[in-house]
Each structure stands twice: as structure tokens, then as C-alpha cells.
Amino acid sequence: MPTQNEDCSGPMTSLEKLSRRAFLTGAGAAGVVTASAAVAVPLASAASAQQEAPIPEAAIPGTVPVTLRVNGETYKLQIDPRATLLDTLRETLHLTGTKKGCDHGQCGACTVHVNGRRANSCLLFAAMQQKAEITTIEGLGTPEAMHPVQAAFVEHDGYQCGYCTSGQIMSAVAMLHEPWGPSDSDVREALSGNICRCGAYPNIVAAVQAVRRRA
Amino acid sequence: MQPFELITVNSVLDAVKAQAASPTAQQGAQVRFIAGGTNLVDYMKLSVETPRQLVDINGLPLDMIESESGGGLKIGALARNTDVANHEAVKAQYPVLSQAILAGASTQLRNMATTAGNLLQKTRCVYYRDTAFGCNKRQPGTGCSAIGGHNRMLAILGTSDQCIASNPSDQNVALAALEATVHVTGLKGDRAIPIAEFYTLPGNTPERETVLEPGDLVTHITIPPLPAGTKSLYLKLRDRASFEFALASAAIVVKKSGDRIEFVRVALGGVGAKPWRSIEAERVLHGKAAVPANFRAAAEAALRGARPQSQNGFKVELAKRCLVHALTQATA
Numbered sequence: 001m002p003t004q005n006e007d008c009s010g011p012m013t014s015l016e017k018l019s020r021r022a023f024l025t026g027a028g029a030a031g032v033v034t035a036s037a038a039v040a041v042p043l044a045s046a047a048s049a050q051q052e053a054p055i056p057e058a059a060i061p062g063t064v065p066v067t068l069r070v071n072g073e074t075y076k077l078q079i080d081p082r083a084t085l086l087d088t089l090r091e092t093l094h095l096t097g098t099k100k101g102c103d104h105g106q107c108g109a110c111t112v113h114v115n116g117r118r119a120n121s122c123l124l125f126a127a128m129q130q131k132a133e134i135t136t137i138e139g140l141g142t143p144e145a146m147h148p149v150q151a152a153f154v155e156h157d158g159y160q161c162g163y164c165t166s167g168q169i170m171s172a173v174a175m176l177h178e179p180w181g182p183s184d185s186d187v188r189e190a191l192s193g194n195i196c197r198c199g200a201y202p203n204i205v206a207a208v209q210a211v212r213r214r215a
Numbered sequence: 216m217q218p219f220e221l222i223t224v225n226s227v228l229d230a231v232k233a234q235a236a237s238p239t240a241q242q243g244a245q246v247r248f249i250a251g252g253t254n255l256v257d258y259m260k261l262s263v264e265t266p267r268q269l270v271d272i273n274g275l276p277l278d279m280i281e282s283e284s285g286g287g288l289k290i291g292a293l294a295r296n297t298d299v300a301n302h303e304a305v306k307a308q309y310p311v312l313s314q315a316i317l318a319g320a321s322t323q324l325r326n327m328a329t330t331a332g333n334l335l336q337k338t339r340c341v342y343y344r345d346t347a348f349g350c351n352k353r354q355p356g357t358g359c360s361a362i363g364g365h366n367r368m369l370a371i372l373g374t375s376d377q378c379i380a381s382n383p384s385d386q387n388v389a390l391a392a393l394e395a396t397v398h399v400t401g402l403k404g405d406r407a408i409p410i411a412e413f414y415t416l417p418g419n420t421p422e423r424e425t426v427l428e429p430g431d432l433v434t435h436i437t438i439p440p441l442p443a444g445t446k447s448l449y450l451k452l453r454d455r456a457s458f459e460f461a462l463a464s465a466a467i468v469v470k471k472s473g474d475r476i477e478f479v480r481v482a483l484g485g486v487g488a489k490p491w492r493s494i495e496a497e498r499v500l501h502g503k504a505a506v507p508a509n510f511r512a513a514a515e516a517a518l519r520g521a522r523p524q525s526q527n528g529f530k531v532e533l534a535k536r537c538l539v540h541a542l543t544q545a546t547a
Contacts, residue, residue, distance in 0.1 A: 062218060081221045081269075084256070104257050105324055117297075117326045123256045124327070127221055128249070128271055171323070178322065179301055192457035193321020 021096065066127050070095065071139030081127050086110045088126035089136060097137035097166045101195070108194030111167040112136050118174035120193075137166035140173065148211050149173050156207035160198035168194045172208045176215060184209060216259050223271045227400055227432060233270045235402055235430030242352060242422040248272050248432065250293055251327040253320075254336050262346050263337075263353055277434055280304070286440030292331035292433045296386065297322065299330060309438060311447035311466050315389035315484075318451040321458050331433040334387060334397065334413075335425065338380035339460055341365055351377045352421040367526040368460065371534075373488035374522055378421030381485060382414070383460045388484035389449055391492045392466035395438045401431040410436075414489035424489075442478055445470040450541040451484070452533060461485030463534040465541035469500075476500045476509075476546070483517065486534045493517040496538065505546035507539065514538040 063078045070093060079088055086103075089095045089112070101109030103122045110121040113135040141147035149172045152158070159165045171194050180186040187205045196204065224230045230248065237246040247266040249255055250273055258264040278293040280302050288308065290299055299305055300316035316325065316333075342348040342360040349357035361369055361379050370381035390410050397408045408426060415423050427433075441447070451464040464484035470477050479500045483491040496517040503509045514535035521531045 064221070081219060082216045104260065105253055108321065108323060111323055114326075118323050119327050120253070120323045123253050123324075125221065125249075125252065125256065125269075128252070128273065174322070189457050190322060193323045 064127055067130050068093075068126060068134065069132065070134045071136060077126075079126060081125065083126050084122050085112070085124040085126045085129055085134070086121035089121060089134075095136050095138050099163055099166060101164070101167075106195070107164070107167075108171060108191075109164050109167040111170040111194065113170060113174060116174075116177070118171050135170075137170060140169065147173060148214070149176075149208070152207040152210045153204070156203045156210060157200075158204040158207040159196075159200050164194060164196045164198075168196065168204055172204075172211070175208065176212065182212070187212075217262065217265045217267070219259075219266055220268045221271060222268060223274060225274055227275060227277075227434065230270055230272050230275065230432050231401055231430045233268070234432065236268075237266075237429050240427040240429050240431055241424060246270060250329040251295070251332050253324050253328045254332060258337060258344075261344055263344060272432070279435070283437065288438045289435055290330050290438070291435045292329060294330045296320070296325040296328045296330070296333060300325065308441065309389070309393060309447060311392060311449045311468060312386070312389040312438070314449040315385040315451075315464075315466060318449060318461075318464070319385035330386070330436060333384055334390075334433060334436070335427075336382070336384045336387070337424075339383045340369055340380040343380060352380055352417070352424075355420070355422050361524070363525055365526065366524040368462070368485075369524060369527055370488045371486050371521040371523050371527060371530050372483070372491050372518070373416045375417045375419065375421070375488075377419055378417035378488070379524055380417070380421065380488065382487060382489050383485075384490065385449065385451060385461065385464060385484055387490040388464055388482045389447075389466045390436065390438070391482035391490040392447070392468045392480040393438050393441075394480065395436045397433055398435045398437065399427065399431045400434050401428060405434075407437075410490070411492055417488050441468065442470050445478060446545050448541060448545045450537055450544065452537050453485075463530055463537040465534075465538045467541045467545040469542070469545045471505055471546055474504050474506075476503055476505055481513070481517065481538065481542075483534055483538065486518075486521075486530050493538075495519065500542070505542075507543065510539040510542040511535070513542065 063080055066077045066079050068075045077092055086100055089098050098112055099109040101107035105120040105123045111118050112121045114132045141150050149169050153169060171191050175190045180190050184205050187208050234246045237244045245266055246268045247255060249269045249271055255264055277291040279291040280294050281289045282304055283289050288304055296316050300313045306313045340361055342350045343353050348360040351359050359378055369379045395410045397410055397413045399406045413425055447468040449466050451461050453459040453461055461484045463486050466482040468480040479497050481493045481496040496513040499513040499516045517538055518531050518535055523531055
């Protein structure tokens with residue numbers, strides 16, 4: 001099972017070790033008895049196939065074998081055909097950078113690249129994406145080596161709460177290769193499928209334009 | 216979401232056979248083709264669509280965008296909205312189609328959505344989308360909650376006492392003005408259906424929206440060539456500047472000879488129960504001078520049969536002004 005390890009290269013304070021996700025995950029496990037039905041379980045990733053004990057298919061009725069290519073890795077999964085790409089990325093592969101907002105293709109928080117083109121992962125069934133090369137925010141850059149669009153969002157403060165940010169960035173990166181004009185209004189139109197409830201739009205436009213001007 | 220079986224087909228014939236197992240190709244179909252999924256998956260999440268089988272047709276070779284030998288264009292059912300809108304031949308010969316597609320949805324959705332999927336796009340009527348309410352389109356016989364309800368966005372042309380849902384597509388308004396033909400293959404072979412005959416009006420059977428029968432698969436559309444010197448454009452009016460459905464829109468295809476209108480096709484969006492070709496407006500304009508008075512007369516003719524509801528009376532005048540403005544721009 002792929003894991004999202006924190007950077008452990010140097011000694012960390014207890015505060016540094018306590019990421020928001022680690023805190024929320026821990027609090028949830030300690031405080032709530034969850035009644036989650038195991039509709040989706042990762043069988044093995046290519047990298048860790050040796051370590052994983054395969055789960056018998058019969059154990060989860062109604063699931064289907066699915067192979068996904070995400071950020072250059074191959075994952076062999078056993079999932080419900082109803083599982084969207086968004087839910088599979090988040091709940092099965094634990095790639096939680098892709099966010100669930102409206103879950104109906106209206107907000108853009110779930111934007112990923114499918115074969116280099118941006119798409120709403122909430123409206124894609126994962127089982128139909130087996131021939132696709134999928135890229136999520138995790139495949140774009142790292143905190144140490146950010147994609148230029150990620151760096152520009154930091155530089156221009158292109159967010160407040162940050163929930164829409166990965167979707168905004170995935171859209172902005174795709175936009176760089178799409179036929180748009182040079183103006184701010186082109187950016188606003190190109191990113192109209194990504195809603196920011198905080199209203200950080202002016203800074204988002206500034207970040208995207210900074211990258212486009214450099215390109 | 217109701218469980219379903221997902222199957223993949225590698226031939227048009229297999230696709231036709233699979234869907235033909237459903238008693239209907241209309242609302243309530245037990246077998247649905249899925250391509251982009253932008254509309255269907257949304258409605259499956261809302262339990263508005265509850266197919267027991269999905270037929271993934273993305274592997275079929277139906278994504279062509281090709282110029283035809285005698286002029287005109289052939290667009291495959293699976294050609295993505297983005298690819299059609301940005302195609303050089305579409306932009307050069309049929310700007311109204313490129314503009315209409317780009318006026319709809321977001322880039323993400325256009326990257327996913329297909330030509331045939333857009334052709335079959337379902338209404339956005341809030342009562343159709345919400346299974347807590349009666350809706351004759353979703354569940355025949357349960358009444359129309361939109362009549363006297365929240366109907367600001369809904370249709371004023373082609374409605375019935377059973378249904379006032381509006382067709383939400385922009386693409387289809389352009390295709391109506393371009394007199395496209397929908398090519399369908401089914402159990403009885405191939406059919407070429409003029410787009411004017413493809414959509415049905417709600418009448419007493421709002422659950423039926425097209426002439427499609429069980430097994431019918433849209434394979435492609437064709438658009439006839441336009442007379443040399445023809446201009447076309449799409450004008451869309453909406454509550455937001457982007458990513459919003461039309462309150463009213465107009466697709467214009469027009470050719471002038473001197474100051475006179477020699478050839479004209481008019482279709483309206485956002486106001487009709489189906490993509491609304493206005494023969495009435497065309498009749499007023501044909502052979503007349505391209506002047507504001509004639510544009511206004513055409514707009515009056517186009518909206519003469521309008522039946523506004525409790526909240527959408529504004530659409531009558533808005534659609535008229537939309538048409539006048541679009542004709543003014545297209546003939547400038």
C-alpha cells in the first residue's frame with residue numbers, strides 16, 4: 001500500500017511531525033468507530049507487490065480488478081465499478097492531494113490530468129481509466145522541487161484556505177498547453193471550472209500570468 | 216448509486232446489441248452507453264439515472280473530425296467537445312459551432328464530453344434532478360413540480376402542461392442552425408435523421424426526448440457545406456460570465472447579397488424544450504434588408520408562441536433582444 005511519508009530527513013519537533021492529515025487521521029481513529037464498508041482495497045502497487053498479501057477477489061463481492069497508471073506508477077486494485085477516479089485516488093491510493101468539493105463536476109477541486117488533459121475526476125469511473133496516464137498534484141512537484149505553477153501560487157498567495165488549490169494548479173498547468181489568448185480575462189475564462197469560495201481569484205490570476213509571462 | 220455492471224465493447228454491433236436489451240433508449244433505460252460520462256455519472260449519483268448496465272463505447276473508432284468530399288464536415292460521436300471547438304475546419308467554416316461549444320461548461324468538462332453525449336444532454340430542471348419531487352420527465356405521471364415552482368431557467372417555447380424543461384445545450388443550438396444530420400445505427404440498420412426531426416417535444420410523453428429506439432447508437436453527425444461568404448455566430452446570455460447555462464442564446468447563420476439577406480438560419484437556446492430552430496424568424500428575414508426593424512420583426516415572430524411561466528416571463532424580451540443583437544453582429 002502506498003504511503004505518504006513526511007519528510008524525515010532531519011530531526012523534527014513534535015509539532016513538525018504533527019501534520020494536519022496525521023492529526024485528523026489519528027483523531028478519527030481514536031475518537032470514532034467508523035462503519036466504513038470496505039468497497040475498495042488496494043491489492044498491491046508495482047513497487048510493493050512483494051510485501052502485500054493479495055486479497056482474494058471473492059472476499060469483496062461486486063468488485064472488479066482494475067489497473068491504473070498514476071504519476072508513473074502502476075497500481076493493481078480490486079474496486080467497486082461505482083468508484084470514481086476521485087474516490088479511488090483518495091480512499092484507495094491515499095493520494096489525498098486531489099480534493100472532493102461538489103462531487104458533480106461543478107467546482108473543479110478534483111481536477112487531474114488524464115493523458116495530459118485536465119478532467120473532473122469525480123465524474124470518471126476509475127474502472128474506465130485503465131488505459132489512461134493519470135497525473136495528480138502529487139505527480140507535479142514536491143515541496144523541495146515545485147512545479148513553476150506551484151511556486152507561483154506560493155509567491156502570489158493564490159489561496160486562502162487552500163482546499164481548491166490543487167485543482168486550480170492542475171487546471172493552470174494544463175492551461176499552459178491550451179489555445180488561450182494572453183489576457184487576464186483569458187485566464188479567468190480558462191479557470192472558470194475551478195471555484196474558489198475564499199475568493200482568491202485576483203491572486204490566482206496573478207500567479208498564472210506570472211508563469212505565462214515567463215514561459 | 217445503484218450497482219451496475221460495466222462492460223466494454225469493441226464493435227458498433229456489440230454496442231447496439233447490448234443496449235437493445237433495454238426496453239427503452241429514453242428515460243429509465245436499463246442499459247446506457249457511456250462515453251465522457253459528464254452528464255450520465257452526475258445523474259447516476261443523483262439516482263435520476265439508474266441503469267443496471269453501462270456499455271463503455273470509448274474504444275469504438277468514432278472520434279473522427281473529417282471534411283467530406285462534397286464539402287461539409289463529419290464529426291464522430293466520440294469526438295470530444297474541446298477537439299471539435301478547436302478544430303481548424305470547424306473554426307474556419309462553422310465558427311458558430313466552435314463558439315457555442317466554448318460557451319458551454321468548463322474546459323475540464325469539454326475535454327471529457329463527446330459530441331453525441333452533448334447531443335443527448337439532459338435538462339437541468341431542478342425538479343428533474345431531485346428525486347424528492349414529482350417530475351413527469353423523470354417519472355411519468357408524478358406531475359410537473361416546475362409549473363408554479365422554481366422555473367426561472369426553464370423553457371417558454373415548445374412546452375406542454377406536462378413539462379416545461381429546457382434543453383441546456385449550446386452545441387445543439389448551433390447544430391440546429393447549421394441543419395446538421397444525426398447518423399444513427401441500430402437494429403434496423405443505419406438512419407440519417409435531420410436534427411430538426413431528432414428531438415421530440417414533451418407533449419404528453421416528456422420522458423421521450425428523441426426519436427432514438429432501443430439499440431440505437433449515434434455514430435456521427437454531418438454538417439452540410441454553407442454558401443460561400445456565409446457568416447455565423449453564437450451569442451449567449453447568462454447569469455455569470457462563464458460556466459453557466461443560457462438564459463437565452465442565439466445561433467445565426469447568414470449570408471447577405473448587398474444589403475439584403477440572401478440566406479439565413481436562426482436557432483435559439485435556453486428558451487426551448489428542444490434546441491429551437493425558428494423558421495418563423497427566417498421567413499421574416501429572407502430577402503429583406505439587414506436593418507434593425509427587420510431584426511426586431513424576426514424576433515417578434517420567433518417568440519410569438521412563447522408561454523412564459525411564473526418566474527421566466529423576462530425570457531421573452533431577453534430572447535428577442537438576444538436575437539436582434541446576434542443578427543446585428545452577424546450582418547455587420
